[in-house]
Amino acid sequence: MSKNKNNKPIWGTRIKKSSTSLFKKIGGSLSIDKRLFNEDIDASIAHVEMLFKQKIINFKIKNKIVWGLNKIRNEIIKKKFLYDEKLEDIHMNIEKRLFDIIGEDAGYIHTARSRNDQVITDFKIWLKKANKEIVKSLDAIINNILKKADKNIETIMPGFTHLKNAQPVSFAHYLLAYVEMFNRDKKRFNNNLGGLNENPLGVAALTGTSFNIDRFYTTKKLNFKNPTKNSIDTVSDRDFVIDFLYSCSACAIHISRIAEEFIIWNSDAFKLIILNDKIVTGSSIMPQKKNPDPLEYLRGKTGGIFGNLFSMLTILKGLPLSYFKDLQDDKELAFKSFDQLKNSLIILNDILKNFSADKKRMLELAESGFLTATDLADYMVRELNYPFRKAYLQTAKIVNFAEKNKKKLSELSIEELQIIEKKLTYDVMKVFDLKNSINSKTSYGGTSFENIKKMILSYKKDKK
């Protein structure tokens, strides 16, 4: 803490004994919150400018403080600032340094504010930037997926349910599913800006202040939209942290799902995609191995991001109003999730640039497992006027027949098909063509090549 003339922390005037070294250690958060220095200085400058405008401090003092704060900002940027762990956090470090530089007048800076509102103001400003930065990273991911999708519109693969071959699908359609997910993530991060646009500065410790401050002025100066409305809620609220941590978790789920999907597709059992040597690792004993480590890393790191969300939820559960030390951990959790998510998005982007579809193998797998069975049932509904359940039954019998005779559906002759459903004519043969199957799925959101082309265009347009 900042020391006064008697070398006591600012808050230590009534506390006769100095904290144990253990408490000093656990009480501090400098190593975590020092990354808020810029936001802290911006908020302090807005605060003293407001104090001056409201005639709470005079022009000379305001200028002195602003000058001192800018000097401190420079020192920190140039790595010339001497941090003192004993001063608890970045806020007290900056305040103490201001005393060193401009003397007693530094003491005016903390008029009509408390660290409680100061910290959340800095944190909210930081989180606004963090949300925007993640949105940018997501744009890069979406861009790369769209590029891959563009090249794979006509790449046919089996679509899976239960990891069993289900129906033929365009590989691009699969990839675009992830564009949907990452677009939802973008929306979530953008939505978070709403809560972050309320300015906490000026609620002081918990009740507001008796000084004639202008919270609308600092709101404008710091690019918030409105001041918060209840001083007690303001210093207790960490919903905006939960929102951020949840958004990170949902995004991490998507990263983890695509990672898992790629691990399966790259496995020797599936062999649907090939990973460039740049994104695999070897084994120390098995010379033949090429392991998808970076994908496993992405899947694994998701756990930590969930953990941060659960820590924050648990900290808040049952916590009475208003400020408690418990809340100090909010920043560490948000910083950790942000750093990890950004890193994961960079890695995912690299992976997206370094894999390719094994088109031959995809087609081969799509040709096994009777993937066009549903198309046959649909055909009977359309052409033979059967209710779907009857068509389903007839198709199941045909699949059983094919399986017994070790044939694909497309390898059955019309005579064989007619043993089970005598109304079928040669015209039915077209439904066993995988391309036809895909292109028949023209319903909105379906996998037909035309649909996909339109979707890619519309995603590209959305980006502009």
Ligand code: ARG
């Ligand atoms: N470093 C602390 C935090 O981030 C500052 C808040 C201090 N407030 C207080 N009442 N002790 O939570």
